Amino acid sequence: MKLSTKGRYGVMAMVNLALYDHEGQVALKQIAEHEGISESYLEQLIAKLRKAGLVQSIRGAQGGYKLAKSPNEISVGEILNALEGILAPVQCGDNVNCCHNSSCKVKPVWEKIHTAVNDVVFSIYLSDLIKE
């Protein structure tokens, strides 16, 4: 039940972008330095965020990244989903052995956890995190 650095770094980077949103685009190098993350690694992560439509890139010299939407339109849930995939603790039903004799008595537990996590992350927006 741990979050990988993908999700953690991703949210950190997005908060960073939100903080400097008014200044136009920010170079990846800046973010990497600000947050103490490897630039090469962050590249992979931000590529996913771009494909998910959360950030916008400006190529070339003096280029960089900026939020694709307003901070109050980007939830932490979107960020985490883009980087970590579905946040369910167990994906029952695939080829995952989750119910034999216990005949899926446990499935509702995983669903409740999933719902609880989603309720939290999709109700927190970047704008909530950068205020004060």
Place this chain on the structure above:
Amino acid sequence: MKLSTKGRYGVMAMVNLALYDHEGQVALKQIAEHEGISESYLEQLIAKLRKAGLVQSIRGAQGGYKLAKSPNEISVGEILNALEGILAPVQCGDNVNCCHNSSCKVKPVWEKIHTAVNDVVFSIYLSDLIKE
């Protein structure tokens, strides 16, 4: 944010034990067969559950395992904690890089997730899962 098989198998095994609680101890082999889990692997998991005081072992021929407490005294949270450790998505503060320039603006997010997950798992007891 996935649960490993440790936690999943552990809860399944405990539900199994709860189902057959009235029949006295159940052999590990039975549980492994019922749930489709490797017996050798389950051995490791149930050892942790025993050390956490959740199951009780009866050695010798016709031996096996049984719940150490009543099903309504054992929560899913206890089981998961015994097998997966703390369920926090991020453990900020260690040597984990979680806040630099974003100066821990994200920390409350991880805490809320942790709280939400705990609220769920510590409010569900084995007795809830085996009824009906």
Place this chain on the structure above:
DNA sequence: TTATACTTGACAATTTTAGTCGGAAATGGT
């Protein structure tokens, strides 16, 4: 005393994580 079952510890294949690296393409400034 023997079969059953728990206990321990070492080992190992596979997958995931957490990056690294090199180069190509785009763009603004000189």
Place this chain on the structure above:
DNA sequence: ACCATTTCCGACTAAAATTGTCAAGTATAA
């Protein structure tokens, strides 16, 4: 036109965690 800067893309890799397997030993009931 050139050059420094920066994004973009794909392949590669070391380390760690996961998910087991296996062998040998210990305890106990029948």
